[in-house]
Amino acid sequence: MDRNMKILVVDDFSTMRRIIKNLLKELGFTNIEEADDGQTALPLLRKGNFDFLITDWNMPGMTGIDLLRAVRAEENLAKLPVLMVTAEAKREQIIFAAQEGVNGYIVKPFNGATLKGKIEKIFERVES
Amino acid sequence: MSEKPQEFEPLVDREKRLADARALVDAIENEDNGREAALIGELTAAYSGNIFDEVGRMTREVHDTLRSFAEDQRLGALTEEEMPDARDRLRYVITLTEQAATRTLSITEEATPIAEQIVDRSQRLKDELAKVAASEADNPRLAGVVDSMSRYLDSTSRRSEQLKAQLTEVMMAQEFQDLSGQLLMRVIDLLEQLENKLVSLLQITAPVGGGNTASKQSERVEDGVGPQLPTAGDSVVKNQDDVDDLLESLGF
Numbered sequence: 001m002d003r004n005m006k007i008l009v010v011d012d013f014s015t016m017r018r019i020i021k022n023l024l025k026e027l028g029f030t031n032i033e034e035a036d037d038g039q040t041a042l043p044l045l046r047k048g049n050f051d052f053l054i055t056d057w058n059m060p061g062m063t064g065i066d067l068l069r070a071v072r073a074e075e076n077l078a079k080l081p082v083l084m085v086t087a088e089a090k091r092e093q094i095i096f097a098a099q100e101g102v103n104g105y106i107v108k109p110f111n112g113a114t115l116k117g118k119i120e121k122i123f124e125r126v127e128s
Numbered sequence: 129m130s131e132k133p134q135e136f137e138p139l140v141d142r143e144k145r146l147a148d149a150r151a152l153v154d155a156i157e158n159e160d161n162g163r164e165a166a167l168i169g170e171l172t173a174a175y176s177g178n179i180f181d182e183v184g185r186m187t188r189e190v191h192d193t194l195r196s197f198a199e200d201q202r203l204g205a206l207t208e209e210e211m212p213d214a215r216d217r218l219r220y221v222i223t224l225t226e227q228a229a230t231r232t233l234s235i236t237e238e239a240t241p242i243a244e245q246i247v248d249r250s251q252r253l254k255d256e257l258a259k260v261a262a263s264e265a266d267n268p269r270l271a272g273v274v275d276s277m278s279r280y281l282d283s284t285s286r287r288s289e290q291l292k293a294q295l296t297e298v299m300m301a302q303e304f305q306d307l308s309g310q311l312l313m314r315v316i317d318l319l320e321q322l323e324n325k326l327v328s329l330l331q332i333t334a335p336v337g338g339g340n341t342a343s344k345q346s347e348r349v350e351d352g353v354g355p356q357l358p359t360a361g362d363s364v365v366k367n368q369d370d371v372d373d374l375l376e377s378l379g380f
Contacts, residue, residue, distance in 0.1 A: 022299055
């Protein structure tokens, strides 16, 4: 796994963006950008050469699930690994996200070890 | 004591009812069919008259209640001031928790590098001391000092690592702001809907114009339904292990 990979963190709560960013830094990732919903994230993704997307689900403007769909629908972004970190905890939602092509799903509240584990798992699969 | 609901209690005088009943028994015993039919008719009329009276009374009550509902100054104040005010207060709680969380995050972000520096410098100092001790191998007093200093630097280093881990925990605890904020926003939304419903009810009972009658569309999981409470049922995962099990069952 490349610690220099470019990561986009999308969440409407700045507190959560900051927490995820700090956790990523502790894991050795430094190339991190932020967006506060799908609408601001998508243009960044289109021109930004991102290697990894971490997104919340429930956001005003454009939700994380719509962002996931938009990403999977675009040729240049379709293969981007996407990790959802969200408070949405209904079983049908997790199944739904899986069907839409999410690579990992973390339910808030979570911890640094979970984030690390999921990221490692995602990139093991992507790289194999 | 009678357990019968109040609405079945006849308003006809007890003496009259007893007299009517005795007369009815008397008529039946004497096989006076004409009198029996007349008495039953009388009794029924008295009771059903009572029902119509009751319905009339209830209708008037509903009407009066609706009127007083529309004229109630409290309701106007409730929809115009108190409910919007309650929403503002909840929004303010979100702002306050956000400020507190942001402040805590800033402090942990400043403190973490300090703990890292202590680890780093302790290690470097220990290495330098080791070099000095090696070049002055024939000096037992120096060796003793270097040894105790090294041990001190080791423990400083370990404790700073602990401090760093604890600072991470403090940072993670600020996650509450996101979750509580999301829950509060849903309560604010609910208040807004309730307010709209009240306004439209007021409009029906006493049309005063204006107001929004928007009603809630049913919850769509696609839009996100927010954090679930710990008391939620089986349709909700309880923890990350549940999520992992579910995804695994889907071939993840």
